[in-house]
Every structure is written in structure tokens, then in C-alpha cells.
Amino acid sequence: MIVNIELSGGLEILFSNKKNHQFELSGDSIPLKQLVYWMRDNHVKERPELFVENGTVRPGILVLINDTDWELEGGIDAIIEDGDTVSFISTLHGG
Amino acid sequence: MIVNIELSGGLEILFSNKKNHQFELSGDSIPLKQLVYWMRDNHVKERPELFVENGTVRPGILVLINDTDWELEGGIDAIIEDGDTVSFISTLHGG
């Protein structure tokens, strides 16, 4: 399966400074929690605690599944399928 | 077949002041030219010359097929299929 990942609001820095990724994974679907752990273990080079904390995505990151808030899709327990796009958006505070 | 129509930049005024329309047509596809004539004849209440001129969409309107400039898709000779979105955008000149 192919999963599209989008990173923004500065999170891309943890992922080789690239905003868009396409990951190939085995199987037809993957629980989001497992995808997040896999991303942390295989793609975050430094300071993984800036991405994952207490078993989920750290506070201050909004997660979207196909452009919809993950809260409407089951949160960390959502199931991601082939072709889905998951976005991780760090909220901004500046002005 | 279903065709989604988007109107913007003021063109919506010709179409009951609605920006988004969904039209049901017979068949599986329709040449864009025929769709434009059908829209003019069935949905433009007043001043059809503000939409069609000399057998095509009048100058100053940009046409998109699924968010891509119609010029890249064959222009007025493009074939529109079930589920396609056609956008008619009147260019703006103000500032």
C-alpha cells in the first residue's frame, strides 16, 4: 500500500526537511498508531519526542486524514488505507 | 451523467446567482461545446451574449476542466465525462 504524508508548520524539519512523502508499506491497511510509530522509527533522524509523546502524536500537532481532522475519523485508532493522505500540521503561534 | 459546474468572478450572476451547479445530462459524455450551448439555452435567463459569443465562450472567461486550463485539454472541443467539473471564471480587472 501507498500512504501519502504531508508535514507542515515546521514539522517537516524532523523529516529530512521535506514536506511531502510517499511511503510504501506492506498490507492493505495500517492502524494510524502503527504508521506514526513506523514514521518515528524509520524517518525521524533526531529528537523523536518532538513527534511522538505518551503513545500518540505530541500536543500541538493537528492530524488530518484526507484533509479531515482525525478526531472525526477515530483519532489515533483510525485505520489508514491504500492511497490515503495523512497530514501532520504543527500549530503556529507567531504573529 | 452528472457534470459539476462552478462559476466565479461574477459569471454566477447569469446563472441564478449560484456559484455551484450539478447538472444531469443523458449519455456518458458530451462535447464541451454542446454543454456550453445547453447551459446557455437552459440556464442563462438574460443576456446570453455575456456567456457565449461567436460559437464559443466569450473572451475574458477562463475555462477549467477538473481544475486544469481547458487549453491543455482541447479547448472548446474537449469531451466532458461523467463526474467532471467544469469551471467558468471571469477574469477580474479591479484593484
Place this chain on the structure above:
Amino acid sequence: MSDLYKLHGLNNSQVGRYGRQLITPGVGVAGQEALLAAKVLVVGAGGLGCPIAMYLAGAGVGTIGIVDYDTVEVGNLHRQIGHNELKEGHAKAVSLATACQQLNSSISVIPHTVTFTSDTALDLIARYDIVVDASDNVATRYLINDASVLANKILVSGSALKWDGQVTVYHYNNGPCYRCLFPVPPPAETVTRCSDGGVLGPIVGVIGSLQALEVIKIITNNSDGVLSGRLMLYDGLAGTFKTVKIRSRQPGCVVCGDNPTLTELIDYPQFCSSPYSDKSS
């Protein structure tokens, strides 16, 4: 044109000043009267606050409050176009209020040069109908949210960093508040401040202008298009926007939920482990 509006509550000078705005569909005389009657508090007279306050002043929002305790520095001017070199060292709230009054002397613009804290926030917010978050730090953002919800005011939120910006409207028509989305503040070490990460003037220009438009849509009752329950994301470097659907009000939210446990303001610098400021310490 003036004859056309004679039957309404606008005088000739108002028709002259707001004519081009009045004739915009969805505004009209009723919309202009609503703008003149509205009271909007802009929290922050920086990069976002400048275009917000100036466009609201231009539009004829009748009462505009501007809160900021900071003073103008030359290093602000690349992005804070409501100030200028002559205002170096002056209070930002006063400098921006003056710019707004020079744009439109017929409205009331009130500078508040106090620090916006748990002690001052509710008193200030109580005097206005709509709050605009143009602040630059996490602690102030949680404070503004909680105070707006406790005082039952609509909150128009914008933020920016580097080439990116975000806009949404909180606590509007059963939409979420900031805490519905972000119940817990981010770890302090994950927060990039503009003083560390930089920010470009046109980015705050875009986001601040978008915030001003949301305020106008709310006041003129063009509610369908208000960015409530939707978050607009701008990536200026890529030249792309995206508007995404976000959760509605969360029944379990500590401040706007069905059984709120947060019923008075707390110590936000402690809650967020970071100060009411974006300055490097």
C-alpha cells in the same frame, strides 16, 4: 448615489466614505450599519494586528480596541506596516491606533497599553463583541481563548511563522474553541517563535487581511462562509492554500464543553511553561 440611501441611517459623508463597500453584494446599508455599531478588540499590534486594525478601521467598525504593551522597534518595520520610523520607542497600541484614526477619524479607536494577562483580559474583552487573536505566543493564545469563551465572545484567530500561516474562527455557531483542538499546550521546546524562526511581512499581511475579512463576514452576517469548523492553511513558499474540516465543539472541552471545569482564568505562562512574549530571553 446619496439619494438612494437617504431613507437609511447613513449620512452623506458615510455614504461617500463607504460607497464602494456598501455596494458590494452581502454588505449593503444594513451591513454598513452593523459595522458602525460593532466593537472589536484586536489583541496584538504587531505583524497581524497592523493590517487587521487598519482594514477594520477603513471598513468603519465603530469601536476598535487595540491591546499591546510593547514599543515600536526598527526591527518590527519589515512586517508591521501600521507603524513607522517616527514611532520608534512609542507604544505600539498608540502608534497603530493613531494610524487607524488618520485613516478614519469618524470611528473610535482605543489603545490599551496594558499587559494582557489573567488579571486584565476579562475586563477588556467585556467591552467588545468580537476578539481577534493577533498575538505572538502560546500563553497569550490560551489566555485569549479561555477569556473569549468565558465572556462568550467570538474569536477570530490567525498565526504566522516563516512562510506559513493559519486562520480559523473559534467559539462561533457551535464551532470548536482553541482548546477543543488543542486541549494541552505543546511542549515548550517544540514552539518556534518568530524571533527564532523569522517571518515575512507579506505572510502576516495575508493572514491579518484574512482575519479582518472574517470579522467583516461575522458582523455583516455572512455566516455561511465564516471559517468556523474549518482551518485555512497557507504555505507562502509553495504558493498554496488549503482549507480543511476540523472537529466541532467538543462536549468534553474543559472550557466550552457541556460541563466546563475551567470557569476562571488560570496562570497561562505556568500552564504553557513559557512567557507572555515571543522575545528571546
Place this chain on the structure above:
Amino acid sequence: MSDLYKLHGLNNSQVGRYGRQLITPGVGVAGQEALLAAKVLVVGAGGLGCPIAMYLAGAGVGTIGIVDYDTVEVGNLHRQIGHNELKEGHAKAVSLATACQQLNSSISVIPHTVTFTSDTALDLIARYDIVVDASDNVATRYLINDASVLANKILVSGSALKWDGQVTVYHYNNGPCYRCLFPVPPPAETVTRCSDGGVLGPIVGVIGSLQALEVIKIITNNSDGVLSGRLMLYDGLAGTFKTVKIRSRQPGCVVCGDNPTLTELIDYPQFCSSPYSDKSS
């Protein structure tokens, strides 16, 4: 911070003024030096021209020209935040240039109070690297396009009406020009002017800020994200943006094509059947 940049061509006061912009990724010292060396002509000191010129001045674009023959009226101020009541009756080009210089006295801002016509356009454009279309009528838009192509300058175009706006970049990296998209002007009776249709301040604020950012991206060589071959559409009432792919340069274009037939400027009011103005006649 100043020590860090001592080896570069920026002095301490420049580092202080542009620090927050310098540290933005993709700008840096090289980007700031390019901005200081750049020359940009803004055609129009109205709703779009105000934020464009002010954000470019803030960013340190070294030479900014502003062309406008019109004078400031109170009815402009709801959307033209670079002017103010004290400037009523003054030349818009001078009023806006003064605002820019007060924001940044270290750059050069040149008001051109001439009418921008087939007689004056090429001489003016020749002195600048990039042209920004902040005009308000069809005839001027064709004139600016043709003059920019003939002088081989990049053109950053924005337009607005009511709640809507559009932005794109013409004649950049083999992208299209305005005539590639619109070879023939629209029938005069289909053109809605701001004087008839209205326009809101924050709409021109968003579009003008977007145009200023495109200029900065072009100068700092962040070319991947430049809106060339793409058109950005903003619907402020709905709160949505869309960026769509448009055609590339057309080999048959009369002005930028492989065998151009338009090699000098023409009579644009005649070509467009409408004057160089958006005023009601």
C-alpha cells in the same frame, strides 16, 4: 546576531532592521542582498498598490517606483491603507511613496505621477527589473502586459472585485503572458469595475500581500513556488482558495510567441473599447 553577519555585505543597521526576515529559511543574507539590489515598479497606488508597496518597502527592496496619476479621496480609504485623511487631494503616488519612506528611509522610493500610457510605459518599465500590476482597468492591464513582455520584465499580476481576487505571475520561466490566456479583451459591457461592483479592503489586502510575496520569491530565487503557469483564485465570501494549472507560453501569442506580430505598443483604450480608468463616466 550582528557578529554572525559581519563577513557579509550587510551593515549592522541592516541586520537589525531585517533580522527577522534574514533568518527565514530561503532568504538569508544572499536573499536580503538581492532584495536591496532589486528595482520594482508598482503600477497603481490604490487598493492593491498600498500593501504591495509597503511590504516591499519593509522588506528592503532597494528601489521601488510607484506610478499613479490619481489623487486621494476619502472614498478610497476603506481599502487603500497606505493613504490617510491628511492626504486627501494629494497625488496617490506621492502619498504612498511617503508612507513607504517613513517605514524605511534607507531605500529609494520614486513616485511617478504621470499617466501610464503607450507613450510613457516603456520608458518607466525600462528602469526596473520586475513590474507589479496593481491597476484597476482592462486597458491598463493589456498595456502593462505588452510593455513588460516587450521590455522583457517579469510581471506579477493581481486583481480584485467584490469578495473575489486572482493572482498569477506572467512572462516568467517560459510561463504564459496575459495575452496567452486572454488574446482578445472581453466585451466592454461584461467588465465590472470596482466603482460599479464594489470591493472590500481585506480582499485587496490579501491579494496585494500575495503579490508582494511573489515579488520576494522571484527576487530571492525561490522559483519553484512562484505562481507562474498557475492561477490562484480567492473567494473571500466562501473562505476558499484554489490554485489551478494554466497553459504555458503560447507559441502563437502575438506578443510573447515565437513570431510576435505586436512589436510596439498600441492604442489600448481603443483595443479594449474602454478608458485607462475605472471611474464611472
